[in-house]
Amino acid sequence: MLRTARQGRTALKTAVATIAAIAGIATLAPAQAHAVDETGTTAEEAASIPSTSRGSNDHVLYWNNAILDIFRHAGGTPGPLTRGGAMMDLAIYDAVNSIRTIGKPYLTKDTTAAGSYGSLNTAIDYAAYTTLKNAFPNYPRTDLDAKLKAALAMPDSGNAAQRDKGKKLGIKTGNALVANRAYDNSGDTTPYVATEGPGYWAPAPGRPAGAPNWGKVKPFALASGDQFRPGNIGGFSSPEELLKSPEYAAQVNEIKRIGRKNSTERTADQTEIAHYWANDLDGTYKPVGQQYDHTIVIFKKYRPNGSSFESAKLFGLTSVALADAAIAIWDSKFESDWDVWRPTDAIRRAGEVPNPDLVADPTWEPQEQDLAGNSFSPNFPTYVSGHSGVAGAWAGIVRSYFGTDNISFTAGTDDPLAKGVTRSFTTLSGAAQEKADSRKYIGVHFEWDNAAALDLGTQVSDQVYKSILN
Structure with missing residues (x-):
C-alpha cells in the first residue's frame, strides 16, 4: 500500500522525465530562457511591442501581484480565490489576444483591436x-x-484615443467572463450533512464545513469536477476495510510521529518546510497565492525582457489550472464515496478502530497552529490534499509553458510562522513534492492524500494545457 501511496509522485516525475526526454531539454538557464518567446514573436515584431509592456511595467504581472492583497482580505478556501483569479487572467488574456494573436481565444476576440499596441496596458x-x-x-x-x-x-506609450479604445476592450472581455460565470454553481450554499462513525470526517464544533459544494462548480477547462477523480483512499472499498488494514496503521503512525506539535522526530528543516508552505491562516495570500507569487518570480527570472504577450499566456493557463484543480480536489473531498477524517481524529479516536497496530492518543495535536499557538486542522476532509493538488497543477502547467521541469528559483512565503524564510528549488516537481510533504510535517494529511493529489493536479494541468488557449 505504501507503493500505492507513492503513485502520485511517481506519475509526476515520470511525466516530467518523459517530456524532457522527448524534447531533449536540459536545465533552462535565465539567459537562454528569454531568447525563446512563447508567443512566437520575431525580432521585427518584438521591436513594435512597446517597452511599457515589459519588465516592471508589465501590467499582467502588476495585477497578478495585486490580486494577492485581495486573497489576503478574502481568506477562506481555495475555490473562490482561484475562480476570481481565473476570471481575471482569462479576461486579460482575451484582451491581449485581441491586440496580437498569441493563441486561441478563451471566449472573445475583438479583431478591430488588432495591432493596437497603444491600447494594450x-x-x-x-x-x-x-x-x-x-x-x-x-x-x-x-x-x-x-x-x-x-x-x-x-508609463504607457498609448495616446488618449488608444487608451480609450483599450478601456472599452478590457471592459468587453471582462464582462464576457463575468457573464460566462454567472451561473457556474459557485453560489451553492446547500448545508453539509456529516456521516457519523469511525473514518468519516465531520466539521469541528462551531466551524462550518469549508465550501462543501465547490466540487460541483463548473470548471474552466475540464469537462466536470469529477473528470479525474481518484479512486477511494488507499484503494479500499469502504471505511471498514481501510481502518483495519496494516497500510492504514502505517500511514496514521507516520503522522503521529512527525506531524505532532513540537515533535522531536521531525527535523528543524521539516518544521520550516511545514510552515513555509502552510499559509492556511486568513490574512495570508493562502496556498494558491503562493503559487501566483512563485510564478511571478519565475517569469521575472526566465523572461527578464518578456512582454505582456508572454505573461498573459502563462498566467491565463496557470490561473485556470489552479481553479480547475481546486474544483477537482473539492469533488474528491466531498463528492466521492466517503469523506475521510483527518489525522487528528484518526489518532485521537484510534480506540474506535479494529486495528491492533494503532494506539489512541486523545491529547495528540498537529503542528498546524494559529498565532496564539492553538493547533487546528483545516475544516474539510483529508482526501485529497488541497495544497498538494494545486502544487501538482501549478508545476505541470509551468513545466508545459517553459518546456522543462528544470526551473530553478528561490522564493518566499506569507505564513506568519515562517516570516522572512526563503527556499530554493532546482525543479518544479521538486517544489511541488516539498509542498505535498509539508502537509505531513504539519500533521494534517496522510501520504496517500498527497500522492493522489499530486497525480490529480498533474492530470488537470495536462488537460488545461491541451484544451484551451494554445
Missing part, C-alpha cells in the same frame, strides 16, 4: 478591474479603485 487594467469587482464584491471598492489608478499611472 489600459485593456489589461480594465479587464482585471471589471472581473475583480465582480468576483470579489466584498473587497473594498476604494482599494480596488486605488489599484486601478496606480496601474493607469504607470
Whole structure:
C-alpha cells in the first residue's frame, strides 16, 4: 500500500522525465530562457511591442501581484480565490489576444483591436478591474479603485484615443467572463450533512464545513469536477476495510510521529518546510497565492525582457489550472464515496478502530497552529490534499509553458510562522513534492492524500494545457 501511496509522485516525475526526454531539454538557464518567446514573436515584431509592456511595467504581472492583497482580505478556501483569479487572467488574456494573436481565444476576440499596441496596458487594467469587482464584491471598492489608478499611472506609450479604445476592450472581455460565470454553481450554499462513525470526517464544533459544494462548480477547462477523480483512499472499498488494514496503521503512525506539535522526530528543516508552505491562516495570500507569487518570480527570472504577450499566456493557463484543480480536489473531498477524517481524529479516536497496530492518543495535536499557538486542522476532509493538488497543477502547467521541469528559483512565503524564510528549488516537481510533504510535517494529511493529489493536479494541468488557449 505504501507503493500505492507513492503513485502520485511517481506519475509526476515520470511525466516530467518523459517530456524532457522527448524534447531533449536540459536545465533552462535565465539567459537562454528569454531568447525563446512563447508567443512566437520575431525580432521585427518584438521591436513594435512597446517597452511599457515589459519588465516592471508589465501590467499582467502588476495585477497578478495585486490580486494577492485581495486573497489576503478574502481568506477562506481555495475555490473562490482561484475562480476570481481565473476570471481575471482569462479576461486579460482575451484582451491581449485581441491586440496580437498569441493563441486561441478563451471566449472573445475583438479583431478591430488588432495591432493596437497603444491600447494594450489600459485593456489589461480594465479587464482585471471589471472581473475583480465582480468576483470579489466584498473587497473594498476604494482599494480596488486605488489599484486601478496606480496601474493607469504607470508609463504607457498609448495616446488618449488608444487608451480609450483599450478601456472599452478590457471592459468587453471582462464582462464576457463575468457573464460566462454567472451561473457556474459557485453560489451553492446547500448545508453539509456529516456521516457519523469511525473514518468519516465531520466539521469541528462551531466551524462550518469549508465550501462543501465547490466540487460541483463548473470548471474552466475540464469537462466536470469529477473528470479525474481518484479512486477511494488507499484503494479500499469502504471505511471498514481501510481502518483495519496494516497500510492504514502505517500511514496514521507516520503522522503521529512527525506531524505532532513540537515533535522531536521531525527535523528543524521539516518544521520550516511545514510552515513555509502552510499559509492556511486568513490574512495570508493562502496556498494558491503562493503559487501566483512563485510564478511571478519565475517569469521575472526566465523572461527578464518578456512582454505582456508572454505573461498573459502563462498566467491565463496557470490561473485556470489552479481553479480547475481546486474544483477537482473539492469533488474528491466531498463528492466521492466517503469523506475521510483527518489525522487528528484518526489518532485521537484510534480506540474506535479494529486495528491492533494503532494506539489512541486523545491529547495528540498537529503542528498546524494559529498565532496564539492553538493547533487546528483545516475544516474539510483529508482526501485529497488541497495544497498538494494545486502544487501538482501549478508545476505541470509551468513545466508545459517553459518546456522543462528544470526551473530553478528561490522564493518566499506569507505564513506568519515562517516570516522572512526563503527556499530554493532546482525543479518544479521538486517544489511541488516539498509542498505535498509539508502537509505531513504539519500533521494534517496522510501520504496517500498527497500522492493522489499530486497525480490529480498533474492530470488537470495536462488537460488545461491541451484544451484551451494554445
